[in-house]
Amino acid sequence: MSDLLPTSDSPTNAAEFTVSEISGALKRAVEDQFGNVRVRGEISGYRGPHSSGHAYFALKDERARLEAVIWKGTFSRLKFRPEEGMEVIASGKLTTYPGSSKYQIVIDNLEPAGAGALMALLEERRRKLAAEGLFDDERKRALPFMPRVVGVVTSPTGSVIRDIIHRITDRFPLHVLVWPVRVQGDTTGAEVSAAIEGFNRLDPAGPIPRPDVLIVARGGGSLEDLWGFNDEAVVRAAAASSIPLISAVGHETDWTLIDHAADVRAPTPTGAAELAVPVKADLEAALSRLSARLKGAVSRSTERKRQGLRAAARALPSADQLLALPRRRFDEAASRLGRALFANTEAKRLRFRGLRLSPAMLHRRVNEARARFARDAARVAPATLTRRMETHRQTLQLLGRRADQCIAATLERRSTRLAQAGRLAETLSHKSVLQRGFALIRDADEKPVKSATHIKPGDVLSIEFADGRAGAVASGSQAPAKPPARKQTTKPKAGGGEQGSLF
Numbered sequence: 001m002s003d004l005l006p007t008s009d010s011p012t013n014a015a016e017f018t019v020s021e022i023s024g025a026l027k028r029a030v031e032d033q034f035g036n037v038r039v040r041g042e043i044s045g046y047r048g049p050h051s052s053g054h055a056y057f058a059l060k061d062e063r064a065r066l067e068a069v070i071w072k073g074t075f076s077r078l079k080f081r082p083e084e085g086m087e088v089i090a091s092g093k094l095t096t097y098p099g100s101s102k103y104q105i106v107i108d109n110l111e112p113a114g115a116g117a118l119m120a121l122l123e124e125r126r127r128k129l130a131a132e133g134l135f136d137d138e139r140k141r142a143l144p145f146m147p148r149v150v151g152v153v154t155s156p157t158g159s160v161i162r163d164i165i166h167r168i169t170d171r172f173p174l175h176v177l178v179w180p181v182r183v184q185g186d187t188t189g190a191e192v193s194a195a196i197e198g199f200n201r202l203d204p205a206g207p208i209p210r211p212d213v214l215i216v217a218r219g220g221g222s223l224e225d226l227w228g229f230n231d232e233a234v235v236r237a238a239a240a241s242s243i244p245l246i247s248a249v250g251h252e253t254d255w256t257l258i259d260h261a262a263d264v265r266a267p268t269p270t271g272a273a274e275l276a277v278p279v280k281a282d283l284e285a286a287l288s289r290l291s292a293r294l295k296g297a298v299s300r301s302t303e304r305k306r307q308g309l310r311a312a313a314r315a316l317p318s319a320d321q322l323l324a325l326p327r328r329r330f331d332e333a334a335s336r337l338g339r340a341l342f343a344n345t346e347a348k349r350l351r352f353r354g355l356r357l358s359p360a361m362l363h364r365r366v367n368e369a370r371a372r373f374a375r376d377a378a379r380v381a382p383a384t385l386t387r388r389m390e391t392h393r394q395t396l397q398l399l400g401r402r403a404d405q406c407i408a409a410t411l412e413r414r415s416t417r418l419a420q421a422g423r424l425a426e427t428l429s430h431k432s433v434l435q436r437g438f439a440l441i442r443d444a445d446e447k448p449v450k451s452a453t454h455i456k457p458g459d460v461l462s463i464e465f466a467d468g469r470a471g472a473v474a475s476g477s478q479a480p481a482k483p484p485a486r487k488q489t490t491k492p493k494a495g496g497g498e499q500g501s502l503f
């Protein structure tokens with residue numbers, strides 16, 4: 001600071017300097033002390049060359065951050081192009097920028113030193129979540145064509161929400177719900193995941209309408225600024241959302257893990273609004289076009305059918321042609337009917353004249369009618385009815401006695417057959433054989449043993465006698481193929497149930 005000169009006399013011992021003098025002195029001191037340095041750090045905030053050709057970014061480690069600049073001429077000569085998150089070794093000189101009281105490194109050469117810690121962590125987390133299937137295309141849902149409510153998760157004070165609302169209002173005005181969150185800082189991940197889950201828990205019939213589509217939005221920034229949207233909780237909440245979700249975090253070149261888990265990624269927040277809602281004017285124009293097409297189609301269809309009807313009418317015969325033959329038949333029938341009426345009347349007249357009415361003929365007719373009446377009256381007299389009822393009663397009693405006899409005879413025959421079948425079954429039963437001193441041997445599964453070759457030493461057997469059962473265990477060698485002349489068994493006690501041995 002020896003080159004600083006006071007600007008004016010002061011009544012005190014402290015010298016006064018201008019801001020420019022202090023800034024210039026600091027600039028010369030820094031440049032003299034750090035004329036050529038090599039700095040190792042992670043590139044942060046890199047967005048590519050500026051429109052002027054210069055590149056501005058920062059070098060950082062876990063505790064500090066150093067602004068960096070590469071001038072246009074130097075940038076074109078670099079063998080290695082910088083990338084966001086890459087760890088590099090930068091060679092250059094330190095200087096200050098008096099306009100904002102910042103110090104920075106002017107880079108002359110840039111060499112790669114390996115991937116940065118944040119990028120390595122991000123890649124590891126991305127591989128882990130991708131292995132769980134959270135980024136699979138099969139999980140992604142289509143956006144609704146015309147949502148009624150749009151939910152937005154973003155900061156309520158930034159320009160992002162104003163851009164989204166303005167864009168939605170221009171395209172298709174509808175209800176927009178904003179869930180305020182911090183979009184930068186340590187609490188970003190927890191707040192964004194809670195907002196997504198909160199929107200999904202809303203009741204569609206509740207006082208607050210449930211959104212049909214969600215937009216998670218934030219403006220651009222460095223990797224550290226957007227780190228909250230790489231949080232694992234945010235990714236899982238986005239993947240588990242039952243509401244279609246649009247991710248609009250950062251600019252088009254910014255990628256976060258929520259972009260992979262979202263159903264649709266928008267390049268910008270404004271682009272997310274355009275994806276969420278259609279253009280109302282376009283819909284009205286399309287509806288008008290479709291309406292005009294429908295009217296034209298109906299008109300053309302009606303005209304074609306009218307022409308077809310006219311053609312069919314020309315091909316059909318006229319009413320006079322259709323009614324000519326029936327009219328002729330009607331006229332002929334009317335003519336015949338008149339003549340037939342005259343002829344019939346004349347025949348009736350001649351027949352009437354031929355009849356001779358006399359008292360004798362009338363008396364005969366009356367006697368015949370009286371005889372028929374007497375005959376019919378005799379058939380319905382009480383005595384006749386009583387006699388017929390008695391005859392039917394006797395017939396019914398006879399049939400009842402015959403039915404009783406038939407039933408008794410049938411029961412007797414079937415009872416005799418049942419008794420014979422019972423005696424036959426008892427004769428054929430194995431128990432009658434047991435009564436003669438034989439025994440029935442069963443294995444452990446209660447199946448009869450038909451041959452000694454089926455018995456092995458140690459088999460558990462059951463021996464049934466006429467008066468009960470006895471258990472036995474086979475011992476000794478296996479029986480020969482031919483049965484011996486005599487088989488010795490232990491005789492069970494009465495009642496069965498005791499264990500014995502079979503030799």
